[in-house]
Amino acid sequence: MHIVALLATYNEQRFVAACIEHLIAQGVDVYLIDNDSTDQTVAIASAYRGRGVIGVEHLPRHGMYSWRRILERKAHLAATLDADWFMHTDADEIRLPPHSGRSLAQAIAAVDAQGYNAVNFLEFTFIPTQEAPDHDHGDFQRTMRSYYPFLPHFPHRLNAWKRQPHPVDLASSGGHQVAFPGLRMAPESFRMRHYLYLSVPHAILKYVRKTYDPAEVEAGWHRARASLRPELIRLPSRAKLRHYITDDQLDSSNPRTRHFLFDEDWARLQELSQA
DSSP, X not given: OOEEEEEXXXXXXXXXXXXXXXHHHTTOEEEEEEOOOOSSHHHHHHTTBTTTEEEEEEOOOXXXXXXXXXXXXXXXXXXXXXXXXXXXXXXXXXXEOSSTTSOHHHHHHHHHHTTOOEEEEEEEEEOOOSSSOOOOSXXXXXXXXXXXXXXXXXXXXXXXXXXXXXXXXXXXGTTSBOBOTTOOBOSXXXXXXXEOOSSHHHHIIIIITOOBOHHHHHTTSSHHHHTOOGGGOOOOOGGGSEEOOOGGGOOOSSOBSSOHHHHHHHHHHHHHHHO
């Protein structure tokens, strides 16, 4: 079975090698859509051509982050690339099977054999803490071990799917839920480690310094990110989070419905505006 991860990037040199190497080890090929990176992202990804990376293309940014264009491009690729399954993923994500002992590709093949054609992922969000604020280095997966389960609604990350005879819809949900006629979601969710940001300076670079498509913000996308202010960013204490031991011990109980970064920043912004 041929599975392709559709990976869009913009200045992801911190994450892209770890993401690609993990997917390859899990039996998944990678097609990269680069959105005008100015760092080493493309060079790093291109080094894996012929050994897991099956394509690298350029999607012009035109001075702003237009998420809909990226998602529509991914949907088009899913209708044209030669693969059995596709997965919409980002560079700061580590996609995992529901249990260790089999690869991601083997777990998807088992789902396919049972007659299902889409997979949801439970998200576990890893962030720095007051006690350990800086993980902006290549060994972040080993050092940044504080996390929280994140589930604003279910399914939240229904974005791996079997190839369909007609184009799927990724854009309507902002990439969170693929849609197509006859969708049959596997009853058991897979897992995903999401490394949201590695330090406060990295959060500022990743979210505050980004220019968002104003039409998307007006439509309700990116609002928390677009309103993020660096002076209001605070890291939670380690005591508010859970400690990562192994993938099989990730705890999905009592998930948060808003990310710490945007939830607490938004609350402080509201308090200041009302003072």
